[in-house]
Amino acid sequence: MKFEVLKTCGRARLGKLTIGGQVIETPAFMPVGTLGTIRTLEPQEVQELGYRLILGNTYHLSLRPGADVIARFGGLKKFMGWPGALLTDSGGFQIFSLSKIRTVDDDGVTFSAPEDGGRIHRLTPESALEIQARLGSDIAMVLDECPALPAESADLERAVMRTISWARRSADWIHRAADPAGAVFGITQGGLDVGMRKRCLDELIPLDFPGLAIGGLSVGEPSEQMYEVLDRILPDYPADRPRYLMGVGAPGDLETCVRLGVDLFDCVLPTRNARRGQILTRSGPVNIRNSEHAHSEAPPDPVCPCRVCAVYSRAYLRHLFHCDEILGLKLATYHNLYFIADLMKGLRDGIRSCIENSA
Amino acid sequence: MKFEVLKTCGRARLGKLTIGGQVIETPAFMPVGTLGTIRTLEPQEVQELGYRLILGNTYHLSLRPGADVIARFGGLKKFMGWPGALLTDSGGFQIFSLSKIRTVDDDGVTFSAPEDGGRIHRLTPESALEIQARLGSDIAMVLDECPALPAESADLERAVMRTISWARRSADWIHRAADPAGAVFGITQGGLDVGMRKRCLDELIPLDFPGLAIGGLSVGEPSEQMYEVLDRILPDYPADRPRYLMGVGAPGDLETCVRLGVDLFDCVLPTRNARRGQILTRSGPVNIRNSEHAHSEAPPDPVCPCRVCAVYSRAYLRHLFHCDEILGLKLATYHNLYFIADLMKGLRDGIRSCIENSA
Numbered sequence: 040m041k042f043e044v045l046k047t048c049g050r051a052r053l054g055k056l057t058i059g060g061q062v063i064e065t066p067a068f069m070p071v072g073t074l075g076t077i078r079t080l081e082p083q084e085v086q087e088l089g090y091r092l093i094l095g096n097t098y099h100l101s102l103r104p105g106a107d108v109i110a111r112f113g114g115l116k117k118f119m120g121w122p123g124a125l126l127t128d129s130g131g132f133q134i135f136s137l138s139k140i141r142t143v144d145d146d147g148v149t150f151s152a153p154e155d156g157g158r159i160h161r162l163t164p165e166s167a168l169e170i171q172a173r174l175g176s177d178i179a180m181v182l183d184e185c186p187a188l189p190a191e192s193a194d195l196e197r198a199v200m201r202t203i204s205w206a207r208r209s210a211d212w213i214h215r216a217a218d219p220a221g222a223v224f225g226i227t228q229g230g231l232d233v234g235m236r237k238r239c240l241d242e243l244i245p246l247d248f249p250g251l252a253i254g255g256l257s258v259g260e261p262s263e264q265m266y267e268v269l270d271r272i273l274p275d276y277p278a279d280r281p282r283y284l285m286g287v288g289a290p291g292d293l294e295t296c297v298r299l300g301v302d303l304f305d306c307v308l309p310t311r312n313a314r315r316g317q318i319l320t321r322s323g324p325v326n327i328r329n330s331e332h333a334h335s336e337a338p339p340d341p342v343c344p345c346r347v348c349a350v351y352s353r354a355y356l357r358h359l360f361h362c363d364e365i366l367g368l369k370l371a372t373y374h375n376l377y378f379i380a381d382l383m384k385g386l387r388d389g390i391r392s393c394i395e396n397s398a
Numbered sequence: 399m400k401f402e403v404l405k406t407c408g409r410a411r412l413g414k415l416t417i418g419g420q421v422i423e424t425p426a427f428m429p430v431g432t433l434g435t436i437r438t439l440e441p442q443e444v445q446e447l448g449y450r451l452i453l454g455n456t457y458h459l460s461l462r463p464g465a466d467v468i469a470r471f472g473g474l475k476k477f478m479g480w481p482g483a484l485l486t487d488s489g490g491f492q493i494f495s496l497s498k499i500r501t502v503d504d505d506g507v508t509f510s511a512p513e514d515g516g517r518i519h520r521l522t523p524e525s526a527l528e529i530q531a532r533l534g535s536d537i538a539m540v541l542d543e544c545p546a547l548p549a550e551s552a553d554l555e556r557a558v559m560r561t562i563s564w565a566r567r568s569a570d571w572i573h574r575a576a577d578p579a580g581a582v583f584g585i586t587q588g589g590l591d592v593g594m595r596k597r598c599l600d601e602l603i604p605l606d607f608p609g610l611a612i613g614g615l616s617v618g619e620p621s622e623q624m625y626e627v628l629d630r631i632l633p634d635y636p637a638d639r640p641r642y643l644m645g646v647g648a649p650g651d652l653e654t655c656v657r658l659g660v661d662l663f664d665c666v667l668p669t670r671n672a673r674r675g676q677i678l679t680r681s682g683p684v685n686i687r688n689s690e691h692a693h694s695e696a697p698p699d700p701v702c703p704c705r706v707c708a709v710y711s712r713a714y715l716r717h718l719f720h721c722d723e724i725l726g727l728k729l730a731t732y733h734n735l736y737f738i739a740d741l742m743k744g745l746r747d748g749i750r751s752c753i754e755n756s757a
């Protein structure tokens with residue numbers, strides 16, 4: 040993996056990430072393919088949209104179809120036919136999102152897996168990286184503990200201490216591993232507590248991960264609080280490594296967080312909301328199910344040059360959603376991912392043409 | 399509309415149907431797009447598969463989104479972005495398939511429409527053609543009464559008498575209509591009763607429809623019985639007009655019925671079964687959900703040159719179905735429609751290279 044900051048504009052950074060045979064200009068957004076598919080789209084369509092780096096979910100993939108099956112195919116990219124690069128999460132987010140079916144201890148986390156008929160599923164810092172190596176990730180993430188917000192100070196501290204301890208064990212694993220395969224990014228936690236965040240970061244920097252993620256934000260707190268924390272902590276992140284803000288993908292958040300110095304993002308929002316009928320447009324989100332669109336000959340987003348907006352009307356898209364036609368989910372997903380790709384391109388172009396300062 | 403028989407081989411016919419700006423070589427299969435979408439596929443994909451003529455369902459489309467909405471867009475082809483030609487059924491098949499919510503009288507049929515919150519929906523021979531004209535069909539079908547099989551002789555006769563009477567009213571409507579738009583095909587009924595079938599055909603021939611359909615078969619009876627009826631009645635159909643066997647699309651049925659002299663087919667089988675995980679292959683149907691495919695690196699159909707079989711494995715497709723991932727439905731649909739297109743092409747090529755006899 041290679042990362043280069045080409046230019047800055049204020050705190051915003053234009054970068055070039057070379058990984059898995061792909062060159063990715065940053066700031067970049069990664070679509071989420073939880074179960075080995077960017078839901079509704081073929082890999083070639085994701086590529087056609089301009090994406091070269093997508094995210095897969097270690098927890099979900101290790102349940103279905105299982106790391107064994109994927110390893111036998113030479114990794115997830117080959118299994119799903121994805122020609123680009125792959126980042127996988129570690130399962131740490133599921134400590135937050137599946138809090139009802141997991142127990143965390145200092146050594147790792149145990150999930151009772153309802154998708155799998157109640158099979159027990161155990162993740163430790165080491166096994167999370169082993170699984171990701173078997174999935175063939177170009178960028179693997181360390182196991183962390185993502186606490187719910189608001190959090191009691193003691194709970195936050197315990198999660199941060201575990202996250203630090205697990206990061207150290209992950210660094211050890213990398214040094215021991217014969218073939219650690221891809222790059223491994225560290226994850227910083229600390230909720231909205233700036234002191235705790237800095238402490239976590241200070242402990243992780245010496246471990247020398249080639250990239251650092253900010254985890255545990257965008258978990259329900261107001262955006263303003265997230266911005267404030269980022270504003271105060273991001274200047275302390277090493278300038279020569281990519282900064283990945285996990286779980287952020289609302290258009291306004293992307294714009295603000297790029298300005299604050301974030302390089303990478305992932306989020307289910309553009310794709311999940313698409314499947315619920317929410318079309319992202321240059322004049323704000325549109326609920327395509329609304330009856331006002333029943334006769335509308337306008338494209339989903341009137342100023343969008345994407346293939347979907349070139350061919351289909353709001354009335355047709357509304358009709359598809361109204362009839363639960365699968366094609367509606369696909370067209371909305373395609374457009375929303377185009378919208379986000381275009382937004383990120385605009386932000387990169389803005390930094391590129393910025394005359395304020397440069398690296 | 400123009401139809402030309404280019405060559406025959408036994409009773410099988412190689413033909414050329416020119417309609418709606420498209421040239422369609424027959425025998426041809428029409429994919430079914432019930433609600434203005436070949437479920438899971440974009441129109442461009444249907445075109446890429448080689449199809450130039452698809453079917454829309456008048457009954458379903460007139461409920462959702464309604465003929466008004468579609469007419470405002472200049473017809474279904476424009477509404478859904480389909481660049482090929484369009485055939486619409488009349489609603490007559492719903493007299494069979496929705497028998498619980500309809501009442502038939504000599505003037506037409508009344509449906510209580512549960513999809514539409516209980517609104518009453520009335521079709522007469524005239525209104526069925528009017529709606530199809532508003533849908534912008536290149537080929538419209540007359541309203542007929544499709545009886546369930548096995549049928550009492552009296553019930554069959556009543557359905558045939560109505561079908562004849564409605565065909566006459568349809569012919570009158572065509573003569574009266576200022577702009578009947580597309581071609582209108584007649585439909586013959588008569589169940590498995592060859593005498594009744596011939597009587598129906600004899601009454602329809604003088605009405606001079608540019609094409610004739612065989613309705614009321616493939617409604618649950620054994621294929622052998624259908625073949626026998628077709629064997630006895632098809633020689634009486636005018637040789638210069640296309641013969642459309644409604645609702646037939648199983649690979650074996652297509653092969654046999656082409657040999658018996660059928661030119662056009664439609665059926666939900668390849669697409670509906672695809673969504674249930676049934677993959678059509680050159681060595682018979684495969685249920686991709688079966689656990690035997692969990693580790694299979696083989697393509698869905700090992701000898702298939704289609705795009706899906708070139709990229710994806712059985713294990714991946716099984717994984718998608720196992721996780722209820724929408725992409726699985728799409729890939730299976732794409733492959734099955736390729737399989738049928740390829741099958742039809744093989745049958746046409748067989749007639750083309752036949753040396754037995756020629757037209």
